[in-house]
Amino acid sequence: MDYERLGLKAGIEIHQQLNTREKLFCHCPTVLRTFDERSGEFFRFLRATESELGEIDEAAKEEMKQERRFCYYAYVTTCLVEYDEEPPAPLNPEALEICCTIARTLSMTPIGQVHTMRKLVIDGSNTSGFQRTALVALDGVLPNGGSIETICLEEEAAQRVEGDTFSLDRLGIPLVEITTSPCMKTPEEVREIAAYLGMVLRSTGRVKRGLGTIRQDVNISIRDGARVEIKGVQELDLIAEVVRREVLRQQNLLSIRDQLRDRGASVMEEPEDVTGIFRDTKSSILKKAHSVLAVRLPGFAGLAGREIQPGRRLGSEFADYARKCGVGGIFHTDELPAYGITAEEVGQLRAMLRAGGDECIVLVAADEKKARCAAQQVVIRAGWALRGIPEETRKMLEEGSTAYMRPLPGAARMYPETDVFPVTITADWYSSLPLPELLTTKRDRFVRELRLDPALAAQLVSSEQVGLFEKMVDAGISPSLAARTLLSTLKELSRSGTDVRYLSDEAIMEVLSAVEGGEAAKEAIPAILGMVASGTTVAEALRKCAPALSRDELREIVRRIVEDRRDFIAERGIGALGPLMGVVMAEVRGSVDGKLVSEVLKQEIAAQVQENGNRNGKKV
Numbered sequence: 001m002d003y004e005r006l007g008l009k010a011g012i013e014i015h016q017q018l019n020t021r022e023k024l025f026c027h028c029p030t031v032l033r034t035f036d037e038r039s040g041e042f043f044r045f046l047r048a049t050e051s052e053l054g055e056i057d058e059a060a061k062e063e064m065k066q067e068r069r070f071c072y073y074a075y076v077t078t079c080l081v082e083y084d085e086e087p088p089a090p091l092n093p094e095a096l097e098i099c100c101t102i103a104r105t106l107s108m109t110p111i112g113q114v115h116t117m118r119k120l121v122i123d124g125s126n127t128s129g130f131q132r133t134a135l136v137a138l139d140g141v142l143p144n145g146g147s148i149e150t151i152c153l154e155e156e157a158a159q160r161v162e163g164d165t166f167s168l169d170r171l172g173i174p175l176v177e178i179t180t181s182p183c184m185k186t187p188e189e190v191r192e193i194a195a196y197l198g199m200v201l202r203s204t205g206r207v208k209r210g211l212g213t214i215r216q217d218v219n220i221s222i223r224d225g226a227r228v229e230i231k232g233v234q235e236l237d238l239i240a241e242v243v244r245r246e247v248l249r250q251q252n253l254l255s256i257r258d259q260l261r262d263r264g265a266s267v268m269e270e271p272e273d274v275t276g277i278f279r280d281t282k283s284s285i286l287k288k289a290h291s292v293l294a295v296r297l298p299g300f301a302g303l304a305g306r307e308i309q310p311g312r313r314l315g316s317e318f319a320d321y322a323r324k325c326g327v328g329g330i331f332h333t334d335e336l337p338a339y340g341i342t343a344e345e346v347g348q349l350r351a352m353l354r355a356g357g358d359e360c361i362v363l364v365a366a367d368e369k370k371a372r373c374a375a376q377q378v379v380i381r382a383g384w385a386l387r388g389i390p391e392e393t394r395k396m397l398e399e400g401s402t403a404y405m406r407p408l409p410g411a412a413r414m415y416p417e418t419d420v421f422p423v424t425i426t427a428d429w430y431s432s433l434p435l436p437e438l439l440t441t442k443r444d445r446f447v448r449e450l451r452l453d454p455a456l457a458a459q460l461v462s463s464e465q466v467g468l469f470e471k472m473v474d475a476g477i478s479p480s481l482a483a484r485t486l487l488s489t490l491k492e493l494s495r496s497g498t499d500v501r502y503l504s505d506e507a508i509m510e511v512l513s514a515v516e517g518g519e520a521a522k523e524a525i526p527a528i529l530g531m532v533a534s535g536t537t538v539a540e541a542l543r544k545c546a547p548a549l550s551r552d553e554l555r556e557i558v559r560r561i562v563e564d565r566r567d568f569i570a571e572r573g574i575g576a577l578g579p580l581m582g583v584v585m586a587e588v589r590g591s592v593d594g595k596l597v598s599e600v601l602k603q604e605i606a607a608q609v610q611e612n613g614n615r616n617g618k619k620v
Contacts (some may be wrong), residue, residue, distance in 0.1 A: 003186045003247070003511045007223030010190045010243055015175050015215045016201045017156060017208040018098050023172035024155045025088035025132060025420065026081035030208075033169040035161060038073040042083070045069060046122040046129045049415075066370075070124040071165040072158065072533070073529070082168045084127040087419045091116060091134065091153070095174035095425060098206045099153045101433050101534070102176055103137035106148055107199055110137045110430050114153075116420040120413040124164055125157035126171065127488040132417055136425075143196055145510040146183025151176055173208075176201075182219060187240035187247075190218060194239050202462075203436045218242055225250040226389040229408060233396050241400035245309050249613050250400070252308040254388050260386050263358065265299025267382045271375035272296070277348050283340030285328070289365035293375040296353055297382050300360035305334030309401040314385065315362075320404035321381040322364055325373035331363040337366065391524070449481040459487060468505050477512045486514060489526055493533070502533045510538045523585060555600055558584055569605055570612045576605055 020030055030205055045067065048056050072083070080086035096114070103110060118130040125131075133154040140148030156173040158166035184190045201207050201214070216233040220243055228246060233239055271293040278286040287290055297304070304315040319329045333350075337343040355361055362382075364374040384390045393409070394402040437445075439461040446457040450473065460466055465486040472482040485508065494500050511528050514520050520528060524545045531541035557610050561583055562569065569576045577598070584597050 001247070002488070006247060006251070007221075008185055008243075008247060009182040009221050010184040010187075011180045011219045012190060012194055012197075012239075013156075013180075013217040013218070013219070014178040014194065014197050016178075016198075016200070018095050018174040018176065019097070019206050019208045019215045020092060020094045021176050022092055022094070023081075023091075024092050024095055024153070024174040025529065026079050026172060027089060028079050028082065028172065029077055031077060031169070032159075032174045033075050033077065033167075035073060035167060037075060037618070038167070039076050041071055041072045042074065043069055044084075044127055046124065048120060048122055049129070066373075068164050069123065072127060073161065073165070073167040073169075075169055078168045078171075078263075082127065082171050088132065088417075091420060091423050092174055093423075096136070096425075097433070098174075098204065099136050099151065099176050100425065100430055101204055101206070101343075101436070102178075103140070103151045103203060104433050105203070105431065105435055106140035106150060106151070106178075108137035108140040108148060110425045110427075111135060112425060114423040114425060116417040116422075117414050118417045120409075120415075121157070124166055124601070125160070126155075127158070127168070131155060131157065132420070133441050140178075142180065142183065142193060144183065144189060144193060145182045146193070148178060149181050152179075153177075182221070187243035190243050191240040195236060198236065199439050203438045203442075205436065218246075220246045220250075222250050223462075224254055224388065226391045227301075228389070228391065229393045230402050230439060231393060231395050231405065237285055238396070238400050242396055242402070245400045246394075249309045249312070250389055252306070253385070256306060256308070256314060256385060257305050257388050257440065259303065259617065260299055263299040265297070265386060267379055267386065268296035268298070269379050271364075271372070271379070273354060274349060274352060277345060277352060278341075278365075281341065281345060285339070286331075286341070286363070286365050289367075289371070290364060291368040291371040293371045294349065294353060294366045295362040295375050295378045295382065296355060297360040297362065298356065299358050300385075301358045302334060302360075302383070303385075304332045304360045304362070309520070310399070311397075312401050312403075317404060318362060318378045319379050321377035322374035323405075324371050325366075327364055327366045327374045330378065331365075333359075333361045376412055391503075402500055439466075446479070452479055452483060456483055456487070463487065465490075468508070471505070472509055472512060475509060475513065477509070477516055480583045481512060481515065485525060485529075489529065493526060493530055498530050498533050500529075500533060503529060504536075507532050510527060511542075514538070514542055521588075551596070551600070553586065554597065555604070557587055558600050558604045561587070562601075562608050566608065566612075569608050573609050574602075574605060577602055580605070 022028065023030055074083065081088055091114070100110060114134045114136055116132050116134045119133050120129065121131045122129050131154060133152050135150055135152050137151045138149065143146060154175050154177050156170050156175050158168055158171040161167050180193065185192055198214060212234065216239060218230045218239060219227055220230065220231060221227045230242055230246060233242055273291065274294045275292045278292050281287050304318065305313055307313050315330070315332050315334065318332070322330050331339060331341065333346060334345050349361060353361065362378050364371050364378065366374060391408045393405045393407070396402055396407050443457045443461045446452045446460065447454050460469055460483055463486065469482050469486055473479050490500050508529065511525060511532065515522055515525060520542055527545040528541045531545060532538055561580060565580065580601055581598060584601055588597065
């Protein structure tokens with residue numbers, strides 16, 4: 001696809017949790033709990049507040065279309081600040097320092113005084129009905145020549161359990177929000193910039209790792225289209241596909257708009273009550289509804305059922321808007337008869353409304369209030385189909401398609417937080433913050449100085465164990481042994497059922513130091529670590545898994561094995577080395593390094609081959 005011709009513009013917002021000891025506006029720890037650990041729960045109703053200019057944000061209005069009762073899980077590690085029953089503490093200085101370190105790494109300019117703002121959010125993700133956020137720095141540099149517009153310090157939202165139930169363990173964890181300019185022109189470039197920013201964040205060593213700790217929002221538009229924000233892309237590999245599918249969606253919506261205009265299509269804005277037609281219907285949804293309303297769309301026939309993204313149609317967009325009123329979905333005549341609605345009922349519907357063959361009819365069914373609300377939402381979205389593409393916030397679905405969430409927020413959602421004092425950033429303090437070594441630079445150093453394979457070095461710097469690896473190397477442990485243990489051995493132990501979380505960094509280093517000192521063989525490392533993970537001390541695990549064996553004792557074992565297999569060696573010669581290595585290693589059970597076993601075994605096999613040659617009168 002020619003994205004330059006289409007005029008693709010894309011920017012990203014990276015949300016990354018910081019690995020601080022305390023939350024952003026209270027002293028609670030930043031640990032996540034399981035839901036069954038909750039100590040209690042409570043309920044809230046959230047409503048939008050007016051901005052300083054007396055306006056209510058459009059996105060907040062959308063959330064208020066239905067009254068929702070939110071439930072929150074509380075824990076012994078949460079407090080009254082998370083419950084919105086106590087004013088916030090001052091801005092966490094550790095979080096501000098990490099945020100400024102990231103900003104300085106990205107060559108950004110700090111603002112002189114950090115003011116905390118309230119960002120209106122009434123979707124249940126915050127008990128207060130707003131998220132606290134603070135602008136920290138401006139104008140960063142990207143490797144593609146584009147720019148980073150801002151970096152903000154924010155409190156993380158509550159985690160959704162299901163429906164309108166949220167867990168407060170995550171609420172308030174500090175995170176940074178990095179916003180770029182719309183400087184990306186292809187899906188692949190969006191992925192590359194997201195990967196770069198993720199690398200910079202991990203380079204600090206002070207961000208949380210794991211699923212859900214980093215999220216990307218992507219802003220996308222094409223020529224004649226509209227800016228659309230897609231929320232919550234957690235997998236880096238899906239970013240390019242999300243962009244491709246949004247471009248496809250906007251192309252198809254523009255094509256539908258042109259077809260509708262050619263047809264002279266229109267939207268009948270006043271829904272009509274057709275409940276009587278479906279009084280005896282076999283459709284379970286329509287039968288139990290108190291009210292069935294019809295929205296007439298002249299000229300839309302065949303287009304509501306047209307696919308605009310994989311698994312998504314224009315009718316799906318209508319349904320997304322209608323769901324904001326609390327209905328489960330909609331029916332439209334492009335897909336009927338189906339769902340228990342018969343062809344006869346469709347005929348009666350068309351006859352009652354005097355609908356032409358070019359007309360699509362959308363049905364909504366619920367109690368009267370919800371049905372009226374949902375029908376009006378369909379009218380709004382159908383009206384946009386005639387004009388083009390609405391600016392909106394969308395959520396990512398499985399495999400990269402998207403669904404409508406709400407309109408794009410405006411300036412009315414932000415207002416000052418009067419409970420948090422401003423914080424001054426001085427130029428001297430900011431410039432004194434140490435810059436982290438970028439992981440790309442670290443990777444190249446590992447290859448150059450430690451002689452690691454480039455692929456292994458890349459895997460190592462991307463892992464959570466890179467800090468421990470550097471400690472091991474500084475302690476004199478072989479880089480290859482340290483890397484193999486952290487990247488392979490621990491993973492294999494975990495797959496076999498060992499809970500490696502019980503292995504402390506100190507215990508792993510002690511085991512590897514013992515191996516380097518000749519107290520155990522490399523082959524014994526998995527067994528030793530497995531015992532330590534189950535509660536055995538390192539000293540006891542070494543004694544049981546790697547009993548001391550001198551070189552002379554090893555030679556005696558090797559000679560006996562070689563003597564017992566004299567005929568095999570006579571047949572294979574030095575080629576017997578490989579098969580006999582397994583025999584010897586099984587007997588010494590990891591108490592001797594394989595390199596030493598190979599050396600002694602090779603010597604004894606060579607001596608045996610020489611003896612066989614002499615016995616047969618041959619010169620070997």
